[in-house]
Amino acid sequence: MQRTGECFEPQLTAFTCSYCAYMSGDTAGAMRIQYPATTKVIKLPCTGKTDARYIMSAFEDGADGVYIIACPIGNCHHVRGNERARARVVHTKKLLDQVGLGGERLDIFFLSAGMGESFAQAAKEMNDRIMRLGPSPLRMGGKEVGAGEAGEQKNGGDETGEQSVEATQ
Amino acid sequence: MIVAEQKPLDEIMQSVSEDKNVLVLGCGTCVTVCFAGGEKEAEILAASMRMRSEMSDGGCTVDHLTIQRQCEWEYLDSAADAIKGADKVVSLACGIGAQAIIERFPEAQMVPGLNTRFYGLPTKQGVWEERCGGCGDCVLEYTDGICPVSRCSKSLLNGPCGGSHDGLCEVSDEMECAWHLIVERMEKLGHLDRLEEMHEPKNWSAARDGGPGKIVREDLLREPPGEVDEGEEGTGS
Numbered sequence: 429m430q431r432t433g434e435c436f437e438p439q440l441t442a443f444t445c446s447y448c449a450y451m452s453g454d455t456a457g458a459m460r461i462q463y464p465a466t467t468k469v470i471k472l473p474c475t476g477k478t479d480a481r482y483i484m485s486a487f488e489d490g491a492d493g494v495y496i497i498a499c500p501i502g503n504c505h506h507v508r509g510n511e512r513a514r515a516r517v518v519h520t521k522k523l524l525d526q527v528g529l530g531g532e533r534l535d536i537f538f539l540s541a542g543m544g545e546s547f548a549q550a551a552k553e554m555n556d557r558i559m560r561l562g563p564s565p566l567r568m569g570g571k572e573v574g575a576g577e578a579g580e581q582k583n584g585g586d587e588t589g590e591q592s593v594e595a596t597q
Numbered sequence: 598m599i600v601a602e603q604k605p606l607d608e609i610m611q612s613v614s615e616d617k618n619v620l621v622l623g624c625g626t627c628v629t630v631c632f633a634g635g636e637k638e639a640e641i642l643a644a645s646m647r648m649r650s651e652m653s654d655g656g657c658t659v660d661h662l663t664i665q666r667q668c669e670w671e672y673l674d675s676a677a678d679a680i681k682g683a684d685k686v687v688s689l690a691c692g693i694g695a696q697a698i699i700e701r702f703p704e705a706q707m708v709p710g711l712n713t714r715f716y717g718l719p720t721k722q723g724v725w726e727e728r729c730g731g732c733g734d735c736v737l738e739y740t741d742g743i744c745p746v747s748r749c750s751k752s753l754l755n756g757p758c759g760g761s762h763d764g765l766c767e768v769s770d771e772m773e774c775a776w777h778l779i780v781e782r783m784e785k786l787g788h789l790d791r792l793e794e795m796h797e798p799k800n801w802s803a804a805r806d807g808g809p810g811k812i813v814r815e816d817l818l819r820e821p822p823g824e825v826d827e828g829e830e831g832t833g834s
């Protein structure tokens with residue numbers, strides 16, 4: 429996978445909860461909506477499990493951008509998991525600024541199960557943002573990490589994986 | 598518990614700028630429950646340091662390890678190999694654990710990764726507040742359980758001072774006036790008159806003013822009392 433130069437394809441890691449957020453990915457697939465194929469989806473039991481360690485480890489293992497997809501505020505199946513995720517994203521953005529990767533490489537979106545279009549939109553938004561920002565600075569100075577080596581990153585499941593299509597760029 | 602917070606990453610990176618092989622050593626006790634230096638924080642700091650290093654010269658290896666307690670030899674010994682193998686140890690313990698490392702392993706190079714702030718408690722999730730200054734001569738009995746030493750900005754024993762307003766301290770509107778709290782509580786308990794009692798001057802020599810503290814419990818010593826270090830003379834043996 430080309431990591432730098434004109435053919436740069438951002439590597440994105442998306443952490444979703446197993447309820448609304450993951451189902452919005454299924455909905456996107458059922459509706460045959462295209463979104464960047466470079467998104468790797470990792471399912472968490474709830475976005476309340478969002479942990480700065482997971483995010484940092486995704487970046488360290490090769491992600492150019494990371495985002496969290498949670499249920500809409502007020503609709504978390506565990507009541508306030510998504511609010512916790514939001515607070516942790518704010519905190520982790522500061523860590524990323526300190527590290528020098530830049531907090532803008534991380535974001536959070538709130539989607540309900542039927543919002544397949546918004547699921548794809550979030551992937552496109554992150555993909556465009558990372559295209560604009562360029563590859564992770566870690567890859568510029570450090571060792572080259574191929575897409576397949578991205579550590580703990582996995583495809584989020586057959587349903588979502590099958591529906592992924594090539595990036596629009 | 599002892600409450601601490603992590604130093605800025607820039608400061609930590611600066612302190613290991615000459616080193617190739619760094620160990621971030623977390624502590625599983627007080628600083629774990631105040632989210633400053635436990636296993637999670639050690640892992641995150643180590644990852645942050647590795648990424649920073651990779652983006653600059655890339656020459657620094659950073660590992661992390663967390664032990665149950667850095668302030669006791671038995672636990673520290675479990676990290677002996679890792680400590681001895683590192684050019685520098687970034688201690689994510691309070692200042693006590695940090696110093697314990699070089700006392701136990703005199704050849705180790707250690708830098709603190711935390712600023713140790715105070716003895717306190719979590720008053721709600723994510724908020725810690727100071728409650729004790731370790732003064733060595735506790736006066737909570739006279740103040741109905743509210744510490745004037747750590748919670749009054751001037752450590753007054755005869756407050757409130759003239760700066761107390763609307764229950765707040767003149768030092769900051771973020772701080773409650775400890776003496777306002779004390780008077781309020783005494784009033785509520787119906788014994789405000791206790792404030793008129795006279796007390797002996799407080800023994801401040803038991804606090805910082807008396808130099809470094811030391812306690813010797815002869816009933817717990819392994820050596821017979823007569824064989825205690827020279828420094829123990831006059832402790833009642």
Ligand code: SF4
Nearest residue numbers: 729730732735736744
């Ligand atoms: S009076 Fe002294 S020992 Fe008692 S709580 Fe306050 S600082 Fe701690």
Ligand code: SF4
Nearest residue numbers: 749756758766774775
């Ligand atoms: S206002 Fe209250 S807490 Fe502040 S210094 Fe005066 S007595 Fe102490």
